[in-house]
Amino acid sequence: MQEKKKAETKIESMMDRNEEPNDKPNPNAEPQKTSLKEILEIDYPIIMAPMFLVTNVEMLVEAINGGIAGCVPALNYRTLPELEEAIKKVRSLTPGKKGLGINLIVNKSNIKFPAQLECCVKNKIDFFLTSLGSPQSVIDACKGTGIKVFCDVVDVGYAKKCEGMGCDGLIAVNS
Ligand SMILES: Cc1cc2nc3c(=O)[nH]c(=O)nc-3n(C[C@H](O)[C@H](O)[C@H](O)COP(=O)(O)O)c2cc1C
DSSP states (O other), X not given: OOOOHHHHHXXXXXXXXXXXXXXXXXXXXXXXXXXXHHHHTOSSSOXXXXXXXXXXXXXXXXXXXXXXXXXXXXXXXXXHHHHHHHHHHHHHHSTTOOOEEEEEEOSTTOTTHHHHHHXXXXXXXXXXXXXXXXXXXXXXXXXXXXXXXXXXXSSHHHHHHHHHHTOSEEEEOOO
């Protein structure tokens, strides 16, 4: 099982404090949930990392029943019915548990993106992890649904853009 360690630290950092990296915290800022445990309603602040062609239903079920979140690339499923079946199977094998995430490639290289987004929202997953592009349409689609959106970012500038769009957390990608 892989741990998505990079998620924990960044998610709990600047975006939830409404501050510039070197600013003092704003005492009038609304208190927000900053812990990955609270945001995802899981037992331990860990995300099992999505791995293209590797992550499968069995791994997701073990992760989620173990009290952490699990994330699978949508592209691990060749068709939408297969994606939908996987989501339903994980749900049926993890009763009462949260932490089911789907990793979406959100740029034009993924021609299935809009349909994958719609399928996951319809099936009420717990969170998206967006890669390679603007997460705006994902964030918009999740408004009012309770589905959280964490965005891959490669620098502070991009992190601030995602914060401005209203994402729930950041994944600090490094090499
Ligand atoms: C085989 C493999 C496939 C991966 N595929 C994806 C992917 O599809 N999407 C993604 O966001 N990260 C992908 N990653 C990166 C992992 O999600 C994770 O961020 C990376 O392995 C660092 O985590 P670690 O330090 O726990 O290994 C992949 C990693 C591996 C090893």
